[in-house]
Structure formats: structure tokens, C-alpha cells
Amino acid sequence: MYIISLLFLWDISITSPVEGTVWEPGKQILISWTTVPGLGPDPEKIDIALMVGPAIAMNVVTIVKSGVDTKSGSLSWRVPNELTPGNQYAIRAGENSNVKYSHYFDVKSSASTNSGKATRTKSSPNKSDGKGSPSTASSATAQASSSEGLPNVALQQPTKVGGSTSVVASVKPNSVAPREIIYPTYIMGILLFTTLLHFQ
Numbered sequence: 001m002y003i004i005s006l007l008f009l010w011d012i013s014i015t016s017p018v019e020g021t022v023w024e025p026g027k028q029i030l031i032s033w034t035t036v037p038g039l040g041p042d043p044e045k046i047d048i049a050l051m052v053g054p055a056i057a058m059n060v061v062t063i064v065k066s067g068v069d070t071k072s073g074s075l076s077w078r079v080p081n082e083l084t085p086g087n088q089y090a091i092r093a094g095e096n097s098n099v100k101y102s103h104y105f106d107v108k109s110s111a112s113t114n115s116g117k118a119t120r121t122k123s124s125p126n127k128s129d130g131k132g133s134p135s136t137a138s139s140a141t142a143q144a145s146s147s148e149g150l151p152n153v154a155l156q157q158p159t160k161v162g163g164s165t166s167v168v169a170s171v172k173p174n175s176v177a178p179r180e181i182i183y184p185t186y187i188m189g190i191l192l193f194t195t196l197l198h199f200q
Contacts, residue, residue: 012035019105025107030074049063
């Protein structure tokens with residue numbers, strides 16, 4: 001009698017997820033199934049639930065959807081972000097006591113769960129010779145190169161202050177003049193200065 005009653009029951013086979021399937025929280029997945037008709041009519045609607053735990057004591061994690069059209073054969077679903085990673089998850093599909101389970105599959109942390117962690121950016125500071133920042137060193141080099149050679153000495157007319165004669169010289173260290181002009185001017189200035197001191 002029991003065997004005969006089973007012939008009237010329809011059967012369902014879950015084709016996804018299967019063994020080796022991995023779900024990631026926040027991702028869209030597909031649950032699919034096929035039906036094997038018995039002597040009795042197939043149910044029009046089935047309930048689909050996510051289960052977890054050992055085979056002898058599985059618990060309902062959440063109802064994926066109730067009243068699903070049996071003939072649709074599949075259901076798209078987004079995995080909850082708060083789903084705990086584990087390897088004892090299964091899908092249950094059917095109605096009342098006539099239900100079937102999928103193979104165990106895994107739920108693993110998605111990359112998005114680690115996106116909130118602080119990331120360390122490696123900077124590449126400009127190298128210097130240890131004598132200040134790169135900009136300071138470059139500025140000093142540029143200034144030194146712009147003031148090469150002897151300073152430009154300009155002599156003014158001798159003036160008498162009290163009973164002595166003084167020579168006023170203005171020096172422009174940042175001015176650059178050709179060496180053939182600087183050297184004669186510099187030597188003549190020294191000679192003139194020495195001569196004036198001699199006549200004091």
C-alpha cells in the first residue's frame with residue numbers, strides 16, 4: 001500500500017546549486033529545478049527555502065520565496081549581505097512534506113566585504129641629497145649657477161668725509177657679466193683704491 005501511494009507523488013530534482021557551488025553575499029544567483037511527474041498531478045506552487053546545518057538537524061535560514069510556479073523551473077535571487085560564511089548550506093524545494101534538498105554548497109565572503117578596510121598607499125617621495133627638500137636643493141643650485149664668476153663691482157667718485165677720502169663700491173652678487181669685462185674692472189678698481197689710500 002505504501003509503495004502504491006508513492007507512485008502518485010511527483011518528484012523534484014534541484015539542478016542548481018550543486019556540489020561545489022559557491023555563493024557570495026550580495027551576488028545574484030540562480031536556483032533551478034526539474035520535476036518528475038508521478039501518477040498524480042504536479043503541484044502548481046512550491047516553496048523554496050535556504051537551509052543550513054547537518055543533514056539530521058537542518059534549520060531554515062530564510063524563505064527564498066513561497067508559492068513559486070512549479071513549471072517556471074528557476075528562480076533568480078540575491079544572496080543576503082549578512083549571510084554567514086559556511087559549507088553546510090542547502091536549498092529545500094517542494095510543498096508540505098514532499099520536499100527535496102540540494103547538495104551542500106559553500107557561502108564565502110565576497111570581495112565587497114573587504115572593500116571597507118583601510119588601504120595603505122605607498123608614496124614615492126622625491127629623493128634629495130639630505131641637504132633639504134628637493135625644491136630647496138634645486139633652488140640653491142639654480143641660484144648658485146646664476147651667480148657664477150666674480151661679483152660685478154661698480155666704483156663711485158671718491159668723496160671726502162671729514163679729513164679722509166673714501167671710495168664707495170657697490171657689489172651686485174647676482175649680476176653676471178662676461179669674464180673679459182669683470183676682470184679688468186676688478187683690477188682697475190683695486191689699483192684706484194690703492195692709489196687713493198696712498199695719497200691720503
